[in-house]
Amino acid sequence: MGRAPCCEKMGLKKGPWSAEEDQILISHIQKYGHGNWRALPKQAGLARCGKSCRLRWTNYLRPDIKRGNFTKEEEDTIITLHELLGNRWSAIAARLPGRTDNEIKNVWHTHIKKRLKTNQSPQESKPKTQTEIYMNQNRGFSPLSPTQSLISDLSGSAAESSASTGEDNRTDDLGFLEIDESFWKETLFMEGSPAPLESAHSGPSELDWSFFSADSAMEDNMGFWFRILMQADLEELP
């Protein structure tokens, strides 16, 4: 048997929050913070369980929440990250400032999933991934792997930023983002790297960018590394 739900205690209110409850919660957190969610409702004088308070705060009342519809860029990001991370909504949310995991989850199930489904034509050869479907229909790109999609997105950002700085960050036909070379050296050649990545290079002194071809086996390797990198990056977030 699992633990009894925290709201089963008598007298604890459930359901939609009133404006008054919101105000109480906001002012309490502004004054005292939310060190202990379980103790918070009692201290604040709310007839709610701590879990409910935390959810209300993180999903709705937090001052940095961005309201309004998701932009196409945000939806693109969600699709790409979902390909990489799966249903790890909190990890995806960490990449979208001002958006909550709940919101992203809702958008995925209501808008994006449906769109990806309707975009798939039975006449055409079936793209392998949801990203491919989406990219085919919305950008006119040739089918992209999840990894290529991410690379493409990153390169796009780099192109934008380089346009302002006058630098050219693109290095090959893939438009692969040239992240600081030392970053790749340190990351790709770190201890425990899969053999193909190590053997494909003569040494860590020079990176051969042609190595990152559209070859499917290579895609898998890159997918692997991006997962690792994304994970490492996300774990650093607050």
Place this chain on the structure above:
DNA sequence: AAGAGGCTCAACCGCCGCTCC
């Protein structure tokens, strides 16, 4: 105009992992 069905999204539920004792 009204009823049915679909859609949206805030909120709940139950599980998991971490921390502390």
Place this chain on the structure above:
DNA sequence: CGGAGCGGCGGTTGAGCCTCT
């Protein structure tokens, strides 16, 4: 070491709103 407490996460629900017939 193991159990309790707690926060956090992902899946699911359902009330309210919208659209269609």
